[in-house]
Amino acid sequence: MKFSLVAALVVVLSVAHGTEAGSLVKRDIQSEVDRISKIVNDMSASITSTTQDIVEKVKALEVTHTGQTYIEDSKAQIQPLVKKVQAEAAKLQEQVQPLIANIEEQIKPLTDNFNTQVKPLTDMMEKIFQQVVDKTKSLLPSK
Template sequence: MKFSLVAALVVLLAVAHGSEAVSLVKRDVQSDMDRITEFIKEMSATITSSTQDMVERVKAGTNTAQTYIKDSKAQIQPLVDNVQAEAAKLREHVKPFIANIDDTIKPLTDNFQDQVKPLTDMMVNLFQQMLNQTMALLPPQ
């Protein structure tokens, strides 16, 4: 903001100096300086006022948003607490069922693996024999 004021002052002084150098009629320098000074004061007051208005609006918006967030959190927190409590209860109720299912399934999977292992070994041996027989059919290299 200060840079804008300084830049405006420099431009105005340059314009005033340039127009004064070109002019053939003698001017009243004091009245020109008074007008420039008054213009800069008005511009500074306008910028300051606008900036203060903008800051106040931002503060008001921030306060409104914080209030809204705080109110929303106050309304939602009991629901979150209830959901967490119900989830903990459900977890405790389900835990024995999961343990029971695990105890039931484990012997079945172990039995299945015991039955599949010989079949897997037989398939590996069969593929190995097929590979050996195919290699025997190929001409020597």
């Protein structure tokens, strides 16, 4: 009888341990499933975020490329106008050069005449200032 009690107790303990071990396995599986689900969700969010970043960068590159194409097209359109304006400026300079030379020829006698009339006056003023400086120096006490 003792043996049957011990055997029954061992069977009960085995069943209890097996049941508890099964519940531990169920708990471990559930926690693993939760952990894997979280990892999958995190990866999905990361992939979505990265994809959105890549799409934004591609759009920015497209805008940059479009802007650069616009600038190059504008430059191609403006370049002939710039050359035309430069050619017209050169023609205008050629036309104006004789007029400038003519004005210089007309003004030169006037400036020469002015210099001729003013030179004696400036020479006289220079002498007066030199005399004032000399008199001032003579009035200063000697060292």
